[in-house]
Amino acid sequence: MKRTLFIVVACLALAACASIPLGTLWKLRGFDETTLVQLEPSDLRAALSLEPAVGVRPDSVELALELTRDGAGPERHAFGLEQANGPGPLDRERRYSLWRLDAAGIRALASVQRSLRAARAADTTAYSGATFSVNFQPDFQGEPPDALQASVQLLLSPEDGWLLLLDEAELPVTR
Numbered sequence: 001m002k003r004t005l006f007i008v009v010a011c012l013a014l015a016a017c018a019s020i021p022l023g024t025l026w027k028l029r030g031f032d033e034t035t036l037v038q039l040e041p042s043d044l045r046a047a048l049s050l051e052p053a054v055g056v057r058p059d060s061v062e063l064a065l066e067l068t069r070d071g072a073g074p075e076r077h078a079f080g081l082e083q084a085n086g087p088g089p090l091d092r093e094r095r096y097s098l099w100r101l102d103a104a105g106i107r108a109l110a111s112v113q114r115s116l117r118a119a120r121a122a123d124t125t126a127y128s129g130a131t132f133s134v135n136f137q138p139d140f141q142g143e144p145p146d147a148l149q150a151s152v153q154l155l156l157s158p159e160d161g162w163l164l165l166l167d168e169a170e171l172p173v174t175r
Contacts, residue, residue, distance in 0.1 A: 033116060033120070033127050033130075036113070036116065036130060037113050037116050037117055037120075039109070039113070039156055039157065040157065041101055041105070041106040041109040041110055041113075042100070042101070042106060043155070043156070043157050043158060044063065044100065044101050044109070044154075044155065044156060045084060045086075045088075045098060045099065045100050045154070045155035046061075046063055046081060046098075046099045046100075046134045046152065046153070046154055046155075047088045047089050047096035047097070047098050047099070047152070047153040047154075047155070047162065048061075048096060048097050048099070048134065048136060048150070048151075048152055049091075049094040049095060049096045049097075049150065049151040049152075050138065050148050050149070050150055051094075051148065051149040051168075052145055052148070053095070054138045054139065054140055054141075054144075054145075054148070055138070055139040055141070056097060056136050056137070056138060056139060057136070057137045057138070057139045058082070058083060060135070060136050060137035061080075061081040061082075061099055061134070061135070061136045062078045062079060062080055062081055062105075062134070062135050062136075063078070063079045063081055063099075063101065063105070063132065063133075063134055063154075064076060064077065064078045064079070064132070064133045064134075064135055065077045065078075065079070065109075065112065065130060065131070065132055066130070066131045066133070067127045067129070067130050068127060068128050068129040068130070068131075069127050069128060070128050077108065077109075077112050078108075078135075079101050079102075079104075079105035079106075079108050079109055080101070080102040080104050080105040081099040081100060081101060081102060081105060081134075082099065082100060082101075082102040083097065083098065083099060084098045084099055084100035085098065086098065088153075088162075089153045089162045089164075090162075091151075094151055096151075096153070099134075132154060132165075134152050134154070134165070138173075144173050145173060146172070146173060147170050147171060147172050147173060148170075148171045148173060149168050149169070149170055149171075150166055150168070150169050150171050151164070151166055151167055151168055151169070152164075152165045152166040153165060
C-alpha cells in the first residue's frame with residue numbers, strides 16, 4: 001500500500017529550523033533585482049541530499065521564486081527541474097542529486113526576467129525582496145522514516161559557486 005507523503009522544503013523560510021551559513025549570507029549580500037535579471041537560466045542548479053537516503057519523485061522537484069514589492073502581495077513563480085549530470089557540490093560527507101531547470105522552467109525564468117526589465121524601464125516600484133526555495137516529494141519505498149535530514153544547495157552562477165541553503169535540517173515526515 002502506497003502512501004502519499006508530501007514535504008515542501010522552503011530553503012530560506014526554514015531559517016528558524018536550520019541555520020543558513022554565514023558564507024551564504026555573505027555571498028547573497030549584494031543579490032538584488034539587477035543580479036536576478038542577469039542570471040543565465042541554464043546555469044541554475046539545485047542539489048538535494050536526504051538522510052536516510054531516499055529517492056525523490058522527479059516530477060515533483062521545482063525551484064520557486066517569491067518576489068515582494070512594497071505595498072503589494074508576494075508574486076510567486078515556480079520553475080520545473082529535471083535531473084542533471086555534472087559537477088555538484090564538493091561535499092565528501094553527503095551524496096547529492098543534481099537538478100537543473102527543464103525547458104519550460106528556462107522559458108518561465110526568462111519571462112520573469114523580461115518582466116523585471118520592463119518594470120524597471122517603466123520606472124515602477126522596484127522589488128524589495130526575493131526568496132528562492134526548492135520543493136520536492138520524497139519517493140519512499142516501504143515504511144517512511146519519522147523524519148528526514150535534508151541539505152540543499154543552490155548554484156545561481158558557476159562563478160559564484162554553490163550556496164548552502166539548508167544544512168542537515170531535520171524535516172518531519174507527515175502521513
